[in-house]
Amino acid sequence: MSVAKNLENIRERIVAACERSDRNPDDVHIIAVTKYVSLDRTQEAIEAGIHHIGENRLEGFLNKYEHIKDQASWHFIGTLQSRKVKHVIDHIDYLHSLDRLSLTREIQKRASRTVSCFVQVNVTGEATKHGLAPEEVDPFVEKLREYPAIRVIGLMTMAPFTGDEKVIRNCFRSLRELRDRIQQKQYSHAPCNYLSMGMSNDYEIAVEEGATHIRIGTKLVGKETE
Numbered sequence: 001m002s003v004a005k006n007l008e009n010i011r012e013r014i015v016a017a018c019e020r021s022d023r024n025p026d027d028v029h030i031i032a033v034t035k036y037v038s039l040d041r042t043q044e045a046i047e048a049g050i051h052h053i054g055e056n057r058l059e060g061f062l063n064k065y066e067h068i069k070d071q072a073s074w075h076f077i078g079t080l081q082s083r084k085v086k087h088v089i090d091h092i093d094y095l096h097s098l099d100r101l102s103l104t105r106e107i108q109k110r111a112s113r114t115v116s117c118f119v120q121v122n123v124t125g126e127a128t129k130h131g132l133a134p135e136e137v138d139p140f141v142e143k144l145r146e147y148p149a150i151r152v153i154g155l156m157t158m159a160p161f162t163g164d165e166k167v168i169r170n171c172f173r174s175l176r177e178l179r180d181r182i183q184q185k186q187y188s189h190a191p192c193n194y195l196s197m198g199m200s201n202d203y204e205i206a207v208e209e210g211a212t213h214i215r216i217g218t219k220l221v222g223k224e225t226e
């Protein structure tokens with residue numbers, strides 16, 4: 001299936017989810033996650049009208065960034081090891097996986113401009129997932145005030161892998177409530193307006209629950225086995 005066709009289908013579903021939840025579809029940004037696909041397929045996505053590209057590994061990111069550069073905004077959505085920060089930090093527009101002070105310090109040291117970050121939250125406490133526990137988020141965000149290279153624009157999570165819609169919805173809802181609480185504090189370094197949540201299998205629920213950035217790989221650009 002062409003990316004254009006997939007995108008059309010996803011946009012229709014976003015519009016429907018927005019109608020159900022009384023939201024404006026313009027507030028939902030689609031990030032094409034290209035980690036499973038080639039440079040060619042990534043370029044096809046851009047031609048289809050995608051403005052945001054997400055990669056979760058240094059190698060995949062550099063391989064695509066080298067050719068695409070500023071034809072897209074770049075989202076680093078995977079765990080970022082501190083020693084790799086210097087290779088990506090001045091090229092990416094958004095980091096979705098800020099979850100520790102050691103990473104924060106490294107970004108502060110290496111970045112030559114402010115980095116827009118989502119703080120990653122492990123809402124349901126799954127052992128296999130990265131991210132802060134919900135109760136750790138506010139103290140962490142408060143501490144980030146000391147690091148002018150960091151701007152907290154929102155929170156990010158991955159829902160549990162389950163067919164149980166209620167579990168997924170609760171996860172997204174909890175993240176939104178946490179976001180609302182931080183937003184109310186009106187930290188100048190952490191406006192925290194955005195919610196990065198929702199992937200191929202759960203983005204419609206995420207949109208209903210307030211997602212502003214959905215990260216879609218398989219259902220948008222597909223998954224190539226290389």
Ligand SMILES: *Cc1c(COP(=O)(O)O)cnc(C)c1O
Binds near residue numbers: 035200219
């Ligand atoms: C791979 C990945 C996605 C996209 O996953 P799909 O299920 O293919 O849409 C989204 N977010 C993160 C953090 C990922 O690693």
